[in-house]
Amino acid sequence: MAAPALPSPPPFHINLCGVHRKGGLGAFGPVWMRYTVRQRTALLAAFCILCPLLIVHFVITYLHLSPLNPLKVAAYPLVSWYTSDVFAQNWSLFAPNPIHHNSTLLVQCRIKGGEETAWFNISEGMNDGHDRNPVGPYGRLVRMHVTATRTYNANADMTTEQLRETVCERDPDSEFCLRQDEHSKRIRAVGEEMLTGLGSAACSQVVSPGQEVEAVRFRMLTHTVRPWSKRNDPDWQPTVTGTETDWLAYRKVAPINMRLVEAGEYD
Amino acid sequence: MLYIYSANFAQRHYLFGPNAVYVSKGAFNPFGSVSPAMFDFLYVLAMVAAFAFVMGLGGRLVTLLNFVLFWGWTNAALLIGDGGDNVLRIMLFYLLFADLHGSLKPNEPSTWRKVLGIAHNLALVAVGIQLSALYLTAGMQKVHGDMWRDGTALWYILQVREFSHPVVGQFLLSMPAFTIVFTHLTVFFQIAFPWLIVHPTLRRYAVAIGAAMHLGILAAMNIVSFSLIMIFLDLMMIPDADYIRLGKRIEAVAAAFNRLRQGWAVRPSVAEAERSS
Secondary structure, eight states: OOOOSSOOOOSOOOOSTTOOOSSSGGGGSGGGGGSOHHHHHHHHHHHHHHHHHHHHHHHHHHHHHSOSOHHHHHTHHHHHHHTTTTTOOOOOSSOSSOOOEEEEEEEEEEETTSOEEEEEESHHHHHHHHHHOTTSTHHHHTTHHHHHHHHHTTOOOHHHHHHHHHHHHHOTTSTTTTTOSHHHHHHHHHHHHHHHHHHHHHHHHHSOTTOOEEEEEEEEEEEEOOOGGGTTOTTOOOOEEEEEOOOEEOOOOOOOOOOOEEOOTTO | OHHHHHHTSTTHHHHHSTTSSOOOOSSOOTTTTSOHHHHHHHHHHHHHHHHHHHHTOSHHHHHHHHHHHHHHHHHHTTTTOOHHHHHHHHHHHHHTTSOTTOOOOTTOSSHHHHHHHHHHHHHHHHHHHHHHHHHHHHHHHHHTOHHHHTTOHHHHHTTSGGGOOTTHHHHHHTOHHHHHHHHHHHHHHHHHHHHHTTSHHHHHHHHHHHHHHHHHHHHHHOOHHHHHHHHHHHHTTSOHHHHHHHHHHHHHHHHHHHHHHHHHHHHHHHHHHHHHO
8 A cells, every 4th residue: 555645643753952863763753654564663673772772871971970979889890891991081171170280201211231321301302392383293292201100100080089088088098098009009000111111212312322221210390380379479489399210120112203301400 | 083193103103003102901902912014004004094084985884994993092092192082982983873974865765774864863962962971071070179160270271381382371371360261161161061052053152162162272272183173073063954054154155255356346447437438
């Protein structure tokens, strides 16, 4: 039998906020009754499979992104498994408070035989390149020393740091608070590998031909930025603090031609 | 993606290869787990796939190849990655189910193509929800921060060298009052975005404000690829009909401008004719 010229009133009509309709959900409109039973079954089946998948996906995403709460704790194994790779996401984007210090990474190289070189500034050349050409590769290279330093200091994701703050208030000497727990140690090991890679590539560039680098060590410096309350104070000067790592074993890394500056007194 | 791959081409071995500064293990990282020669092949393949994707070539197969390679790249690029790469990887997954090449028409006769239509619409819904999740999370987390609340966040960010353009950023710093206004506007916009895009008319304004905000971030904070990615993703929220209408409006303005220009071109000759008569 031919399809009726005027369709019967639709059984239901779905318009998801006016998204681009291309016969998909739009198919549930007036033309629905013209479809064969096979077509209706296939479309309903597709809809009934895909929609719950979408909902489950975003419920897990919601739990992944939400602050620490009882529901998140209960579903933590599932959430952390599901969001461990493709769907891992972090939209802190300068929150809760933006980064408000400048950082410098200095490296010193120890050559086989025990000779130690001067300290070199790894970050300055990157920052300078970024200032001159933000569209080029320095736009990203400039982040390396910051990421490596943060990771070495075992700064974790926001949820973990939030939890750490709570734990530190109650038990400031706990392993978790002092970043000596297994998770922090793992992060620190990754940070150590990142730093070693950065330093090894830099030291390969520093030594003369024939010399072999044996170990590298770092100074991670933090410079305060001008506080809002001191914005008109001509005498304000940044405060520089820092930590020094132990000697870390040299590792062969693919080369890069980076501009190294011999570190000055206040670097 | 093509820009990201190209900008980092010269130092690809140092950043992403098997002998890179840091090679991530555990996650899917084809770039870091092959020989240097194979790495080069994969890197060039990723560039070719990105180019074909941009040109609309190769259909869904290229979309899939592009997603898989970019997913691998984001895992290889942990040291230099950002939120832009993160959101693009997730969006590319949703877009695997979308009809990016306009091959589906309303009321497709075949059942299979109707099912593809459902998948397409749900993929675009997923893009909208993901963007909303991004903005809402970013906004809500900022509310917890005292620097965002007291309006000084931008003042501090613009003093951090990695996030400040040496000219535009410093210029903004010379006007502290504006940094407070922009700090608060950012939080308001991010929290409002999910609710604004629900309404078809407000959605256009939300996208326009979002694009303007990210252009501002690009100029003042010197963050190029993240800003561009966010602008392109925001633009996906505008339906085809609006683009067609915008195109017609631009054509009309161009035609009016041409008429005006011809009018100017005619005018001297009219004056000459008057003089000679």
